[in-house]
Amino acid sequence: MANRKDKHPTPPPNIPKNVTMFGGKGGVGKTTCAAATAMRHASQGKKTLVISTDPTPSLADIFDLANHDKFVKVLDNLHVAELGMDEVKGMWDKKFGHEVYDIFSQLVDLKYPEFVDFITSILPGLRDEFMVHYIKELTESGEYDRVVWDSAPMGQTMGLLETPGMVREHLKLAPRVYSKLRQGKNTRRSILSIIQSWEKMSNGDIDYLRQEVDFTMVTIPEALAVRQLDGIFAEFAEQGFKFSQLIINNVVTKADSDFLRTKMQQQQQYLTFLHDHHSSIKVIELPLFPHEIRGVERLESVMKLLFPQEDSG
Secondary structure, eight states: OOOHHHHHHOOTTTTTTTTEEEOOSSSHHHHHHHHHHHHHHHHHOEEEEEEEEESSSSSSHTTTOOOSSSEEEEEOOOOOOOOOOOHHHHHHHHIHHHHHHHTTTTTTOOOHHHHHHHHHSSSTTTTHHHHHHHHHHHHHOOOOOEEEEOOOOHHHHHHHHHHHHHHHHHHHHHHHHHSSSSSSOOOOOOHHEEEEHHHHHHHHHHHHHHEEEEEEEESSSHHHHHHHHHHHHHHHHTTTOOOEEEEEEEEOOOOOOOOHHHHHHHHHHHHHHHHHHTSSSEEEEEEEESOOOSSSSHHHHHHHSSHHHHOOO
16 A cells, blocks of 8 residues: 555645545435535635536536526526536547547548547547546636536546556557558647647646545445445545545434334444444535435535534534
């Protein structure tokens, strides 16, 4: 573990970070926690953006928005955005798309839109990579004081960590594979040069995640969710990342029926395990609500539970 820390140094935990990423498996409540956290920042007078990169986003539903643009103001200082494949394709187009197409169009008979669809669908990690880059450029613009990031389920988010390694493996073969390709008709750069630029961008994005982003994990006290945590924590640690907070959602705190009493008993073993195994980070429990969390008023109740010290004093 010492070698991993030396290889991927992380800044001291007391350095404040303006970007918070919420992660976890699907259905554990990370979008709710992200939305409530963003509301807290906005209530403190910070211009805040809560942004989702989940392929099936639910931010608009959480805030009970019917029709909305890509970026919409929901409260004073609070904006909501949901990003999808259109933004990924746009970023690919802006960075490398036309250059890559210019070279490969000598070998394949595809129109440019078809080529972009093909590339963004087959390259592992590309979607996550450009989502990270999009958020990086957005936060570096200084337009927002705080950015709260509702990420894809962890199984998909991990793809962004594998992208640089994938590029490096690709580069090992590139001299043999691409030496036969001419430069593009409209660009002076070779495909190898373009791939090297992509690797540089990937490394910059990973450094951004390590240095500028605070990670919060959301889970529920159930067997499958708890078992998955160790793997996720270990895989992030391998890349030099560390979660600073664990939120345990849907905890039964009142049992007035046999069903709830049984569920409460089942949860106790997982709650004990989670507190014992993650004592080095902040652990917060959120209760199982009797109603759906939707709309600003109900999100405020979650916000007060996430930030009790601040509300009390």
